[in-house]
Amino acid sequence: MATAIRDVELSSPFAPIGDLGAYSRCLLVFRWRRRVVGRQIAPVVRNCVDTEVIAQAANQCGADALYYWLADTIGYDQRAVVGARALTATVAICTRERPDDLSRTLGAVAPLINAGHHILVVDNAPRTSRTREVVEQFRGVRYVCEPVAGLNVARNRAMREASTDLVVFTDDDAVPEAGWLDALRANFGDPRVLCATGLTLPIELDTEAQELFEELSPFARGFRRRIFDGQHDNPVEVGRVGAGANMALRRQTVDLVGPFDERLDAGTPTRSGGDHEMFVRILAAGYQIAYDPAAVSWHRHRRTYDEVRDTLWGYGVGVYAMFTGLLVERGELGVLRLAWAWFRSAHLPELRRRLLRRPPTRISPLILAELRGCLHGPAAWFTSRRLRAQR
Amino acid sequence: MGTIAPRLSVVIPTHNRRDAVTRLLGALRGQEAVAGGFEAVVVADGCTDDTVDAVRKLETEFSCTVLEQPASGPGAARNRGAAHAVGDILLFLDDDVEPRPGVLRAHSEFHAQVADGVGIGYLEPAVTARGFFGVVLRGWWESMFEESRRPGHRYVYSDLLTGHCSLERRAFERLGGFDATLRSHEDYELGYRAIAAGMNLRLVAGATAVHHETSALAKTLSRKVDDGIADVMLLQRYPALGPSLPLARRAAPGLVGRVAARLAAITPRAGDWFVATARWLLPAYERIGLRFRWRALLDDLLDYWYWRGIAQASGGTEKLAAMLQKAPPPMEPELELDLACGIADAERRVDEVRPRGVRFVYGEHLIGTVPGRDGAERLRGLHLREIIVRHFAREYLRAAARAGAIPDGLPALPAEIREESAPPQAKQRPRRSALVA
Numbered sequence: 069m070a071t072a073i074r075d076v077e078l079s080s081p082f083a084p085i086g087d088l089g090a091y092s093r094c095l096l097v098f099r100w101r102r103r104v105v106g107r108q109i110a111p112v113v114r115n116c117v118d119t120e121v122i123a124q125a126a127n128q129c130g131a132d133a134l135y136y137w138l139a140d141t142i143g144y145d146q147r148a149v150v151g152a153r154a155l156t157a158t159v160a161i162c163t164r165e166r167p168d169d170l171s172r173t174l175g176a177v178a179p180l181i182n183a184g185h186h187i188l189v190v191d192n193a194p195r196t197s198r199t200r201e202v203v204e205q206f207r208g209v210r211y212v213c214e215p216v217a218g219l220n221v222a223r224n225r226a227m228r229e230a231s232t233d234l235v236v237f238t239d240d241d242a243v244p245e246a247g248w249l250d251a252l253r254a255n256f257g258d259p260r261v262l263c264a265t266g267l268t269l270p271i272e273l274d275t276e277a278q279e280l281f282e283e284l285s286p287f288a289r290g291f292r293r294r295i296f297d298g299q300h301d302n303p304v305e306v307g308r309v310g311a312g313a314n315m316a317l318r319r320q321t322v323d324l325v326g327p328f329d330e331r332l333d334a335g336t337p338t339r340s341g342g343d344h345e346m347f348v349r350i351l352a353a354g355y356q357i358a359y360d361p362a363a364v365s366w367h368r369h370r371r372t373y374d375e376v377r378d379t380l381w382g383y384g385v386g387v388y389a390m391f392t393g394l395l396v397e398r399g400e401l402g403v404l405r406l407a408w409a410w411f412r413s414a415h416l417p418e419l420r421r422r423l424l425r426r427p428p429t430r431i432s433p434l435i436l437a438e439l440r441g442c443l444h445g446p447a448a449w450f451t452s453r454r455l456r457a458q459r
Numbered sequence: 460m461g462t463i464a465p466r467l468s469v470v471i472p473t474h475n476r477r478d479a480v481t482r483l484l485g486a487l488r489g490q491e492a493v494a495g496g497f498e499a500v501v502v503a504d505g506c507t508d509d510t511v512d513a514v515r516k517l518e519t520e521f522s523c524t525v526l527e528q529p530a531s532g533p534g535a536a537r538n539r540g541a542a543h544a545v546g547d548i549l550l551f552l553d554d555d556v557e558p559r560p561g562v563l564r565a566h567s568e569f570h571a572q573v574a575d576g577v578g579i580g581y582l583e584p585a586v587t588a589r590g591f592f593g594v595v596l597r598g599w600w601e602s603m604f605e606e607s608r609r610p611g612h613r614y615v616y617s618d619l620l621t622g623h624c625s626l627e628r629r630a631f632e633r634l635g636g637f638d639a640t641l642r643s644h645e646d647y648e649l650g651y652r653a654i655a656a657g658m659n660l661r662l663v664a665g666a667t668a669v670h671h672e673t674s675a676l677a678k679t680l681s682r683k684v685d686d687g688i689a690d691v692m693l694l695q696r697y698p699a700l701g702p703s704l705p706l707a708r709r710a711a712p713g714l715v716g717r718v719a720a721r722l723a724a725i726t727p728r729a730g731d732w733f734v735a736t737a738r739w740l741l742p743a744y745e746r747i748g749l750r751f752r753w754r755a756l757l758d759d760l761l762d763y764w765y766w767r768g769i770a771q772a773s774g775g776t777e778k779l780a781a782m783l784q785k786a787p788p789p790m791e792p793e794l795e796l797d798l799a800c801g802i803a804d805a806e807r808r809v810d811e812v813r814p815r816g817v818r819f820v821y822g823e824h825l826i827g828t829v830p831g832r833d834g835a836e837r838l839r840g841l842h843l844r845e846i847i848v849r850h851f852a853r854e855y856l857r858a859a860a861r862a863g864a865i866p867d868g869l870p871a872l873p874a875e876i877r878e879e880s881a882p883p884q885a886k887q888r889p890r891r892s893a894l895v896a
């Protein structure tokens with residue numbers, strides 16, 4: 069059975085959520101005056117989640133909601149700085165042959181053009197003209213074709229094409245909500261902040277595969293703003309920073325820490341990891357990354373089991389490929405400890421389960437796929453490096 | 460320039476940095492027009508290179524004067540330049556900064572808007588050093604502005620950085636200029652007197668100067684001795700500053716720091732030799748990517764030299780302890796603010812009274828106190844939100860919950876908020892330990 073997703077406004081009296089006949093569970097997204105402050109899963113009973121269950125779930129939201137209520141009550145914005153200049157932004161969407169998803173994403177971000185922002189679609193190594201045709205339906209959206217395959221190649225192209233202060237990336241299968249861009253922009257008042265990431269939530273959990281993905285690899289990184297500071301935080305621990313599906317970068321980032329590593333991420337043997345490797349370099353150079361849950365975007369996870377298994381395999385490949393690159397080229401010994409910690413917490417329990425011949429759980433095959441990806445990661449990095457050198 | 464005095468005088472002390480000072484003067488040529496015009500006064504402090512000739516040969520559309528004096532330190536050089544300057548506003552720029560366009564106008568407009576203002580300009584670090592040290596040095600410079608960038612920041616004496624700051628000439632004269640006897644932290648000392656005189660320190664929006672920071676590790680370490688000496692002199696002069704000085708709270712050093720301190724207690728030469736040897740571990744750590752060990756060792760080395768300076772100036776730990784004991788107790792709050800009446804009401808009352816310290820309550824429930832502090836400006840209404848959220852968030856939520864003020868839909872207080880831990884008093888932010896002077 070699927071999971072419904074519904075908003076609950078905490079500043080209004082709770083009302084039962086009905087008409088949930090197709091769902092067994094409901095993901096309640098709690099807001100305080102539109103701002104997301106928490107999420108909880110509640111069971112659906114007789115096609116409905118009643119107010120008592122909602123109230124119990126709301127009570128589990130904990131301190132984040134209360135701290136946000138306090139800031140809202142006294143009118144405090146921790147992002148405010150003296151003399152901050154409003155930064156211009158280009159929303160960049162790197163895409164490849166997903167016209168339906170792209171159309172939905174463009175529908176969500178197109179109103180930003182009226183606020184003076186730019187929207188750029190980078191069509192990466194297209195096989196058909198369908199992406200261009202979708203873009204032509206949205207007035208003011210700019211289209212560029214990047215013939216060399218690779219998500220990081222496309223991201224670099226977007227960084228070069230943009231002329232604004234910020235380049236803000238969203239995936240072609242994500243739907244940013246109103247206020248998303250302003251929330252990301254608000255984090256750049258401090259010149260040390262080179263990057264800001266936002267809160268990414270699932271737009272649908274209609275299949276078991278999507279539920280499993282959300283259980284195993286959610287994009288959300290909590291509901292409290294956090295600054296990751298390269299002066300104090302371990303730069304290789306970027307798992308909690310966020311993801312490239314919802315991130316903004318100063319355009320000058322390329323000059324300060326270099327472009328995206330084109331040997332990593334989708335379209336290369338390494339499959340992923342390109343965003344995280346950029347986070348590592350930003351932090352290692354002593355700059356900051358802001359994670360701001362006020363910047364909300366909704367992501368459509370892959371719908372079939374095979375797709376999810378393939379995605380998680382790709383995450384395993386990408387993370388270990390990134391670790392390999394950091395170890396070989398930058399001498400970051402810290403990745404060894406990190407790789408061990410990940411293996412011990414995520415993969416070792418599953419291996420132990422198999423050795424003891426315990427029955428597998430729903431997520432067991434997915435964890436093992438991720439582990440296989442990890443084992444393949446180092447070879448993928450060397451292959452990708454060789455291919456890049458030949459290009 | 461005619462006979463009308465310019466509105467703004469840029470005072471630039473320099474010591475054997477011909478290229479830097481000509482770069483700075485070149486950047487002044489590109490500045491937008493300032494109402495009333497401006498002049499530059501370069502004070503060559505013991506220059507033995509051709510700085511003076513190079514500056515005299517420069518063709519500028521503004522008046523540019525070069526004064527020469529025997530090496531007397533930057534404080535004395537700034538005083539000399541200020542005495543010669545004729546502008547109503549003095550803008551002090553160090554010779555290694557390069558003002559971005561609009562700096563002069565930003566400072567000029569600031570003084571037109573803020574009475575008794577001390578304008579602090581942002582120094583955008585352009586660090587020459589590479590590797591871990593370059594990262595740390597840039598981060599240290601950026602951190603100097605971290606607090607003052609917040610709109611609700613309560614300014615303290617150490618926010619004043621003379622590398623890029625401005626005052627009205629009359630105010631500067633009233634304060635008596637820089638203390639030329641200090642080899643380091645003369646800006647903090649002036650900041651203390653400016654705050655005590657009721658002046659308004661502010662970060663000036665739009666005033667950015669690139670700071671070409673060329674310090675190397677060896678120079679940074681040697682300057683720490685001067686920092687230690689200067690802090691002892693500050694403590695002797697203003698005992699109330701004691702709790703805010705790094706020397707008041709000695710951090711537990713790492714192994715290298717402990718060994719070096721022991722050796723220095725036996726004979727300072729042994730300690731000096733030990734840390735000079737230990738320093739060579741830094742490149743080894745960097746080569747294998749051990750950045751946290753590298754940072755810990757650097758902190759130990761900086762700490763060692765800082766304390767060597769303190770030992771030299773104070774005459775020993777007992778004398779230092781005696782100096783610290785002279786600090787007066789924190790002042791009692793002068794005002795009680797009931798936040799149940801709303802933040803706007805509290806801000807209005809604070810702006811009326813301008814107290815040194817306040818007590819926050821929510822109805823009949825105590826939230827906490829902000830004790831009065833020497834070296835910090837009197838409270839303004841603008842400070843309250845920042846103070847409440849950063850220092851009293853949990854206490855505010857507890858008090859609001861007891862008063863039944865938290866709306867029904869929100870969660871009950873979780874354990875992390877419910878449990879009372881630290882006494883409800885605003886923590887005094889220790890002054891940043893200076894990485895460079």
